[in-house]
Amino acid sequence: MCGMAHEATPPAPGRVELETRDARLPLHARLRDALAARIASSEWTPDRPLPAEAALAGHYGVALGTMRRVLGDLVELGLLERRHGAGTFVRRATFDASLFRFFRYGDPQATAPTSRILDVRRAVLPPEAAGPLGEAAGATALHLHRLRLRDDRPLLVEDIWLPLPRFAGLDHLTEPHLDGGLGELLYPAYEKRCDIVIASAEEVLTVGAAGAADALLLRCARYEPLVVVERTARTHDGTPVEWRRSRGRAADFRYRIEIR
Amino acid sequence: MCGMAHEATPPAPGRVELETRDARLPLHARLRDALAARIASSEWTPDRPLPAEAALAGHYGVALGTMRRVLGDLVELGLLERRHGAGTFVRRATFDASLFRFFRYGDPQATAPTSRILDVRRAVLPPEAAGPLGEAAGATALHLHRLRLRDDRPLLVEDIWLPLPRFAGLDHLTEPHLDGGLGELLYPAYEKRCDIVIASAEEVLTVGAAGAADALLLRCARYEPLVVVERTARTHDGTPVEWRRSRGRAADFRYRIEIR
DNA sequence: AAGTGGTCTAGACCACTAG
DNA sequence: TAGTGGTCTAGACCACTTT
Incomplete structure (x- = not known):
């Protein structure tokens, strides 16, 4: 119930608001853009994992399944890579040669x-x-x-x-x-x-x-x-x-x- | 509970068994291969929709979410295309020219x-x-x-x-x-x-x-x-x-x- | 209006990796 | 062994297309 697009109450403690512009866009799309922006800002580097999916979901106040979908989308876009048991990482280019x-x-x-x-x-x-x-x-x-x-x-x-x-x-x-x-x-x-x-x-x-x-x-x-x-x-x-x-x-x- | 890989009881009426070889593979992978085979056999043509996702899920005895994931995978592979409200279709090539x-x-x-x-x-x-x-x-x-x-x-x-x-x-x-x-x-x-x-x-x-x-x-x-x-x-x-x-x-x- | 796919939630359990 | 991602289920509600 929390974190829905039409939610009017202020975010719970520890939760983060997403961009209100484009509020018509699905939650997962706004979430994806928000994470893509954080990746672009070099907030995370390829050698250390992002916060766990559960932590990210809690941070944004969305269901685990929604966060998983967003992370999967970012993997498909080539921004992230996930390693089972190890974590989610910013992708390093491999096309040098x-x-x-x-x-x-x-x-x-x-x-x-x-x-x-x-x-x-x-x-x-x-x-x-x-x-x-x-x-x-x-x-x-x-x-x-x-x-x-x-x-x-x-x-x-x-x-x-x-x-x-x-x-x-x-x-x-x-x-x-x-x-x-x-x-x-x-x-x-x-x-x-x-x-x-x-x-x-x-x-x-x-x-x-x-x-x-x-x-x-x-x-x-x-x-x-x-x-x-x-x-x-x-x-x-x-x-x-x-x-x-x-x-x-x-x-x-x-x-x-x-x-x- | 039904349709799990380790399920020993016979399939419920109207449910279909998947290949037992490769039973170690995740359900979604076996389902994907099964549907890909049916697409390859020309069972469906690009001008008529496949059965609805709910029907397919029921047919194979899996959760709707699992079937949705499989259909999404097949879209990514270029075998299917989905049209909101209209149905799921076998893809026609568009690279002729x-x-x-x-x-x-x-x-x-x-x-x-x-x-x-x-x-x-x-x-x-x-x-x-x-x-x-x-x-x-x-x-x-x-x-x-x-x-x-x-x-x-x-x-x-x-x-x-x-x-x-x-x-x-x-x-x-x-x-x-x-x-x-x-x-x-x-x-x-x-x-x-x-x-x-x-x-x-x-x-x-x-x-x-x-x-x-x-x-x-x-x-x-x-x-x-x-x-x-x-x-x-x-x-x-x-x-x-x-x-x-x-x-x-x-x-x-x-x-x-x-x-x- | 009926039927289709799209979004989002909630939670159980499993498999893998690392310290 | 603790923590991570991976699989699967179940169901509510929404948006779109067709008839």
Whole structure:
């Protein structure tokens, strides 16, 4: 009876009011939005569980079943993950190395891809990166130039742009001990050194042609067709914080989609 | 109390036993599989609703909430769709024209794509189609050659292969009044004339080069890069029934993916 | 008006994980 | 063993669609 949308009495002690705007929306939808907002605000981190579902239900004054539905919805949306017996956690992105799902060479299961960072330096954001990142035109940022290989064969060339005040924690890696501080994957480094948790991303695939530099690094002919993947990665609150452009030989490209 | 997995007493009248193998699986999972099997068997068609959730729950002797969860799972899996007040229906595929989501030309919202069927005839299945369709190497099938356009500009060339005993209902279209019997979309024709409901598909994207015939039809240069999409479409029981290969200029190609 | 799915509550019991 | 999520039940009431 408590916590119903049409409830007029003040909330019981320890209970919390939900947004009254959109009061027409079902309780579970308002609850979902309220929790999504708390997740976006980084109130919880991926390494510690949220309060138990029973505690959350009590906090908001809703039935356990309603809270379970809301948490399930947030799992489906990719914001949370639940571990039986352990708790409910904010989700950490796992698509860091996922570019390789597009490019076939060798046995994807058998051989682990590797990274070679060719260059790290401060530079002016190019317009194609400044736009998606919501940064000013002439802003300065950290620029990584990276090669990704499988079996010592170059598969992908990457340019990665990281807006600078925010990624200052990676700045000292500008020194020549290049591969020293960054491991195979970048997202764990973002989290450890800059407290930035990547939560979602958008990728756009197009086809282009190899320039002179691409041809050299990818060991292919100039003007050979390349598949270009541009990724904008975001934190939980939707702020874009990384933009990268990856290029690989179109002949190696193969993408499989399952529809409905 | 009734219908529990460990229930030893015989089912009450009007109640149905679920598979006893996998009796360790939760009730909702066994129920889901049972309903999925009935959907695959074409027991229900997209134009008439399934029995109401209350009837299904009674039939299997489970609580309403359990049946609701199962039906929700099947909606998520893309097998069913629910319409408030109207009922629960087997889902009809809606991705017939979805190739256009890859190719940009004109305003996708403003201009409707059109089809021009260039040829329909019986022919021997090529090996690349016979494999995915699970057909014998030399089998004969119906072959459609089709051009898809937007604003009178050719965007896609398609070769579509339909195994023949099954698609005999389209066979008389081999006569010269080509576009007569097939509309803009093929899947509604499959359903009306051959009783085949497409439910899911797999698409593989690669990059190739334009041959002489492609170049002519797509009005592009020979050897210009093309994006090649190969689709295997299946019925609800997973049987592959259509294989098509579509080609379009890589310069027009743009694919956007949202990750988690 | 009758019948359908959608929301919300309440509570019992089970299975898993961690300290 | 304490605490977490997972399963299942039971039933009240609401919102929508159809006839």
